[in-house]
Amino acid sequence: MKTYFPEVKKSVKYEGPKSSDPLAFKFYDADKKIGGKTMREHLRFAVAYWHTFKGAGADIFGAGTFRRPWLTSGEPMKAAEETLDAAFEFTSKLGAPYYCFHDRDIAPEGKDFAESCKNLDKIVAKAAKLQKSTGVKLLWGTANLFSHPRYAHGAATNPDAHVFAYACAQVKHAMDATMELGGENYLFWGGREGYETLLNTDYCREQEQLARFLTMAVDYKQKIGFKKMFLLEPKPHEPTKHQYDFDSATVLGFLQKHGLLEHFKLNIEANHATLAGHSFEHELTVASAAGKLGSIDANTGDPQLGWDTDQFPSNIYSAVYAMLVVLKQGGLGSGGLNFDAKPRRGSTDTVDLFYGHIGAMDTFARALLIADRIIKDGVIDGFIKSRYAGFEKGYGADVMKGKSSFGKLEKVILDKGEPELKSGRQEMLENIINQYIVM
Ligand code: XLS
Ligand code: CA
Ligand code: CA
DSSP: OOOOOOTSSSSSOBTTTTOOOTBBBBOOOOTTEEETTHHHHHHHHHEHHHHIIIIOOTTTBBBOOOOGGGGGGSOOOOOOHHHHHHHHHHHHHOOOOOEEEHHHHHSSOOOHHHHHHHHHHHHHHHHHHHHHOOOOEEEEEEEOOOSSSSTTTOSOOOOOHHHHHHHHHHHHHHHHHHHHOOOSEEEEEEETTTEGGGGGOHHHHHHHHHHHHHHHHHHHHHHHOOOOOEEEEOOSSSSSSEEOOOOHHHHHHHHHHOOOGGGEEEEHHHHHHHHTTHHHHHHHHHHTTTOOOOEEEOOOOTTTOOOOOOOOOOOOOHHHHHHHHHHHHOOOOOOOOEEEOOOOOTTHHHHHHHHHHHHHHOOOHHHHHHHHHHHHHHHHHHHHHTTGGGGSSHHHHHHHHHHHOOHHHHHHHHHHHSOOOOOHHHHHHHHHHHHHOOO
């Protein structure tokens, strides 16, 4: 059988932290158990089809630099089939249990809607066979409602009802494809759902349209008996200046307002968190606190570049903070860690795809080990708990039980006087994290 990735013969192996083989895992030991679950079960890694197999290394100043042999046939359907072969070879050699796709990543748009659907059905049938033979599964599917020119002014929030209808038809088919492939979630990211200028935009109507679109998606999910999770992915800017799904808090508020909260969880992407002016762990925490952290797009931006660079995650601190949130909520359920990341334009070879993913998997595996120890030792949690101890007893507990009032608390103050200023010990806590990271 033809091989697209000769640099890895069978599979990427775990060799431990002392290994000098750049194509071996140093920390990701899939079967190693941590707190009753294997690393594979904790981390649920996924490969992002669009970047890894369709990304060409193009940027706004120049054409693609990657020469992917599976994309060269010149016939769209043949290229789609070859890409699928390459995708399953790569993902199974890497040992990632999952992949994620947009409908238009796996199958090309046809001359009309019916032909696009036919193309997708054909590729889905082939993907089903490859999933069976390799054991690689689908974490989530989604529809690309942003690349085609018809979506220039948005999909669900487009002022033209004709485009809105097209988007609904496309999502219907993408949901069918996801269900057919046993996808464990279905994702919505508001590609061009936002606006550039209020001079041509009815903000209020567009919000209502988005709510109608998501409500009909829920209706369709129930109609076809797709019992998996719906995920919504926040992003503040890019491609539009004002994206409606700005961040976790905005999306949670929107879902609640429109009676959709029970049907969705959030997919938090690290680079989108930083574009919103937040840290990755802030966005994870806001979602998790609402019981709505469903899945993660594990990547990173560049602190000196203000756009969505989608780089492979290599920052151990950020990954530790993320894993603390994930472990404390008891895991990601049906979600996972999807590497929505691409090699830099100058990293031109197929082997660079392995380096990117191996490094990212090792980063999160190491973070899992560290976060697990921090939680088990209770070093941070114990401190946090002690900070709020005053709300566990006496007048503080009454406040939390709703049994207090401004009048009662005035009496407390008349009796107790000025509160003592207590240190938050930030530097001490940062030192503890550092100590766990080197240990
Ligand atoms: C783009 C988004 C996108 C979603 C899936 O910035 O990250 O790739 O994850 O549509
Ligand atoms: Ca993403
Ligand atoms: Ca991104």
